[in-house]
Amino acid sequence: MLYVERPPLPSDDKRWRIVSGTMRKHGYSRNALIETLHTVQSSFGYLDEPAIRFVAQSLRVPLSQAYGVVTFYHFFSLKPPGKHTCTICLGTACYIKGSDKLVAEAEKLLHIRPGETTPDGEVSLATVRCVGDCGRAPVALFDGELSAQMEPARLAQRLDDWRAQ
Amino acid sequence: MNAEELQQIAAAAEEERGKFDYEVNVCMGTSCLAQHSDGIRDAIEKEAEGCGKRCHARRTGCMGPCAAGPMVLVEPAGILYGHVHEADAKEIVASLGAEPVARLDPQLGSYFEGQHFRVLENVGHIDPEKVDEYVARGGYEALLKGLTEMTPAAVIEQISKSGLRGRGGGGYPTGLKWDTVARVKGAQKYVICNGDEGDPGAFMDRSVLESDPQRVIEGMTIAAYAIGASKGYIYVRAEYPLAVQRLTVALREARRRGFLGYGICETTFNFDIDIRLGAGAFVCGEETALIASIEGKRGSPRPRPPYPAVSGLWGDPTLINNVETFANVAPIIRNGGEWFASMGTARSKGTKVFALTGRIRRTGLVEVPMGMTLRQIIFGIGGGVPDGRKFKAVQTGGPSGGCLPEEHLDLSISYDALISAGSMMGSGGMIVMDDTSCMVSVARFFMEFCMTESCGKCIPCRAGTVQMYELLSKICRGEATRRDLDQLTELCEVVGATSLCGLGQTAPNPVLSTLRYFRHEYLAHIDEKRCPAGVCQCGPPPRQADLTGTQGAAVEVHA
Numbered sequence: 001m002l003y004v005e006r007p008p009l010p011s012d013d014k015r016w017r018i019v020s021g022t023m024r025k026h027g028y029s030r031n032a033l034i035e036t037l038h039t040v041q042s043s044f045g046y047l048d049e050p051a052i053r054f055v056a057q058s059l060r061v062p063l064s065q066a067y068g069v070v071t072f073y074h075f076f077s078l079k080p081p082g083k084h085t086c087t088i089c090l091g092t093a094c095y096i097k098g099s100d101k102l103v104a105e106a107e108k109l110l111h112i113r114p115g116e117t118t119p120d121g122e123v124s125l126a127t128v129r130c131v132g133d134c135g136r137a138p139v140a141l142f143d144g145e146l147s148a149q150m151e152p153a154r155l156a157q158r159l160d161d162w163r164a165q
Numbered sequence: 166m167n168a169e170e171l172q173q174i175a176a177a178a179e180e181e182r183g184k185f186d187y188e189v190n191v192c193m194g195t196s197c198l199a200q201h202s203d204g205i206r207d208a209i210e211k212e213a214e215g216c217g218k219r220c221h222a223r224r225t226g227c228m229g230p231c232a233a234g235p236m237v238l239v240e241p242a243g244i245l246y247g248h249v250h251e252a253d254a255k256e257i258v259a260s261l262g263a264e265p266v267a268r269l270d271p272q273l274g275s276y277f278e279g280q281h282f283r284v285l286e287n288v289g290h291i292d293p294e295k296v297d298e299y300v301a302r303g304g305y306e307a308l309l310k311g312l313t314e315m316t317p318a319a320v321i322e323q324i325s326k327s328g329l330r331g332r333g334g335g336g337y338p339t340g341l342k343w344d345t346v347a348r349v350k351g352a353q354k355y356v357i358c359n360g361d362e363g364d365p366g367a368f369m370d371r372s373v374l375e376s377d378p379q380r381v382i383e384g385m386t387i388a389a390y391a392i393g394a395s396k397g398y399i400y401v402r403a404e405y406p407l408a409v410q411r412l413t414v415a416l417r418e419a420r421r422r423g424f425l426g427y428g429i430c431e432t433t434f435n436f437d438i439d440i441r442l443g444a445g446a447f448v449c450g451e452e453t454a455l456i457a458s459i460e461g462k463r464g465s466p467r468p469r470p471p472y473p474a475v476s477g478l479w480g481d482p483t484l485i486n487n488v489e490t491f492a493n494v495a496p497i498i499r500n501g502g503e504w505f506a507s508m509g510t511a512r513s514k515g516t517k518v519f520a521l522t523g524r525i526r527r528t529g530l531v532e533v534p535m536g537m538t539l540r541q542i543i544f545g546i547g548g549g550v551p552d553g554r555k556f557k558a559v560q561t562g563g564p565s566g567g568c569l570p571e572e573h574l575d576l577s578i579s580y581d582a583l584i585s586a587g588s589m590m591g592s593g594g595m596i597v598m599d600d601t602s603c604m605v606s607v608a609r610f611f612m613e614f615c616m617t618e619s620c621g622k623c624i625p626c627r628a629g630t631v632q633m634y635e636l637l638s639k640i641c642r643g644e645a646t647r648r649d650l651d652q653l654t655e656l657c658e659v660v661g662a663t664s665l666c667g668l669g670q671t672a673p674n675p676v677l678s679t680l681r682y683f684r685h686e687y688l689a690h691i692d693e694k695r696c697p698a699g700v701c702q703c704g705p706p707p708r709q710a711d712l713t714g715t716q717g718a719a720v721e722v723h724a
Contacts, residue, residue: 033461038403038442065462072463072620073444075403091365092560092596093522095610129447129614131404132368133196134520134594135231135528146199 007057010050015043019051023058030059033069037076046077074129082117082124084162086155087141091130094138102138103127105152109159123162166423166430171300171309174422178301185221187261188240189213190289191249194227194375195368195407201251202235208254209237218261226376228289230529233271238289247271275545276527281508283516284492285532288376293411296418299379305424307498311387312430315498320391321347324494326502328514333359333450333487334562334591335667336513336580342484345474346392349482354394356385356436357478357485359455360401360408363447364563365614367594369518370488372530374401374408377492378415379424382438384491386424387498389436392484397438398459403445412440447564447618451666452477452485454620465622466666487592489518509535513579523560523596526551533578540574543597554599558682562591564611564618565671567678568604587678589671603700604683605690609637611675615668626669629660633676640687643694643703650691654680 006028009016022039026032036059040051047070056066070076088094088102103114106125110118117124133139136148142158182188191197191206206222213220228236233247237257246257246269253269260266282288291298299305311320325340346354358381362370374381385397401409416438419425427435441459448454449464456478458464477483493515497505506514513535519542522528526548533542539559543549550556558568567588569576576582580590598607616630636653639645657673657680664670680687686697694703 029461031459031461034444034458035442035461038444061461068463069461073446075443075445092563092594092610093366093528095365096523096596096598096602096607128404129363129445129618130365130367131195132362132371133199133231134366134368134522134596135530136196136234137522137528146195148196148199 007054010054016054018043019055020058023055028059030061033059033061033066034073037066037070041076046080048078048080079117083122084143085124085126085141086159087126087128087144088114089129089131089133089137089139089141090127091134091137093134094130097137099138099150101152102140102150102155105155106159109156123159166305166309168309168313171305174297175301178297182221182301185219187218187220188223189220189257189261190223190225190238190240192226192228192234192236192238192289193224193293194231194234194372195405196227196231197235198407200235202249204251205235205237205249205254208251209258212254212258213261216258218258220258220261224292224294225290226288226293227372227530229285229531230271230273230276230527232528233273236271236289237269239265240290245271245273247273273527274548276529276531276548277546279533279537279541279545280531281516281534282532283496284373284380284489284518285376285530286496287380288372291377293376293378294414294418296379296415296422296424299377300422303499304379304495305383307495308383308386308424309430311498312390312432312434317347317391317393320387320498323497323502324391327497327505328502328509328512329490329493329497329505330513330580331487332489332493332517332592334364334565334589336590339486339490342474342486343388343391345472346482346484349475351482353396353481354392355478355481355483356389356392356394356397357455357459357483358385358397358399358488358491359450359452359485360399360405360488361443361450361455362402362405362488362592363450363618364565364592364594366522366560366596367520367563367592369520369530369593371402371405371408373488373492373518374405375411378408378412379419380495381488381491382415382419382425384494385438386429386436387494388484388486388491390434392482394484395435395437397436398441398478399438400441400443400449400455400459402443404443409440409442416440446620447614448620448666448668451668454666455485456483463620465620466668468665489593510577510579510582512581517578517590517593519593519595521547521595521597524550524554524599524601525597535579536577538575538577539569542578542595543574547597550597550599554601556597557600557602558598558604558607560588560596560598560607560675561594562589562674563594564614565589565667565674566591566594567674568598568607568682569678570682572682587674587681589674601698601700603641603696603698604679604686605637605640605696606698606700608676608679609634609641612637612672615672619668619672623663623665623669625660625663626665626672629656629664629669630672632656633660633673637676640690641696641701641703643690643696643701645691647691650687
């Protein structure tokens, strides 16, 4: 029987076992790369270099290819998210209903641009292309929880609530 | 599974239903769930138990009018409530068998007038996580009929006869596609369901997957039988966690009942489906890019031919159809191709689901027969533009489509009519704009989208979209000249003609259609340095305004 040496788990963090589980489920097939990266991101919140190296070695995918996949898809993040994440939808329906004003408000309050995290690591600001609740645009997600028919004032209120904690 | 067993399941589900006098169906779509409709359902159940009414509080899928959510449908009276809160549970339960609660009337007016439910026929009536409820409404009859009474060729013949065309936007005849894949020789073939609904502002596929996943599974299984595939994939956006969860449950349920797996319906036919998650790349809606993504690679498209029908997933013959296309399959097999073709226009048959959004009174999911006019949809179903504003344009087809002005409101919806008007059917996003929208800004918005979503493989798209975006920005800023406009038009032609895949080929469409119908707005920005809608900051901006965010703060400190 062919014995393929797989790299050891990067640490004894239990979450790596979930990642290994995904790869095992797909028989360590190369085409499980995206599925595995999804598991890493959902377990750790982002993908760092050791994680990408581990996944690439385990699936015998060139590191360059794994890195290429990570940077190609918007869903994957190379930076750790802040304690809270505010995601503003920039789909067409949201745009027509003024989601650019929401982004401007968030940028003004947090002093960061979309894709960045405040220096204290408290809040990340992100944008997304349509979450599919266009009927109640504009939409924003606060820590993944959907808030519809958003207004700049309400957005500011939610961000303030986070800071007050 | 045979016909008798199918009837038994349906009868058992019916019997279960018979135990209740009333059914209160609560919408559990993304939109209503975000407004805690699960809590409303629990409250209704508890309330009904408390007062001893035989009432079943059911979790159902999206009922359409999302803006009036959370929605509750009371059966058998057929009363629809909107904007329901947990506190209303008591009143709703008390009203069962009596007068409806007038206060909770969703005020939908003519929202349902002219709508015709085929794809969405079960939506709002079944629990998407229960396969038996789907069977009770005639589900999997078509699969059984196809597998036991029809040859694969006969199945394809019915699909061809129906005149069904791809609902993902291109409008390629579905029967022809199936026939091509069926004719290609190959030991292993695949069926892929394209649920990568990248068009921002559209949510038809999300809604169908969330509300009636079994229907898509049945459609895929019939397709697999017709072309001789044994393995299928559903590619869903990771941005739709609820759809993924419902699909996972639905696949498990279908396997449990023997609608997927080995020896389906006591035949020798084997088929199973896996879910693959998208990762946020619009280009993956293109079939060759989608295949690359399922293979675990970057979603870069490749030149066709060879088409996926010949060489698709891992080089094997592959059939790719959109969610809504598969959702149309079961009723065609159940009722025959002629039944399907009896509705619609000469070359566009059946119905189309649209996500009606934007500056419109009643937003939501609508299903209309092909051939209905835009005016009927926007002003009839949608109730027109609110706040006394004036209708300006309707955008269909997403970043690949175009904006149509008021003159085209009497255009009847069909693939060909929309293309000749400079837009396209697309997957079904329909976004209404009023006079507060600047059409140049809208074109720039779509171009920015295409620019960031370009995969970078071919130069016309990679570089062209950036240049077009810069030119549009220049026009918005009021710094452009007539020469820039000529250059923009020329670029549109070049990028459209020379790009590798659909993304680049159609990226100029929003610009071309707005240039065609709203040229005066472009000229106002260029010649008069003003934005007719008052959206753009034309003319040289004041220096202070250039300083944003932290920079602005720093200047203040300095002063």
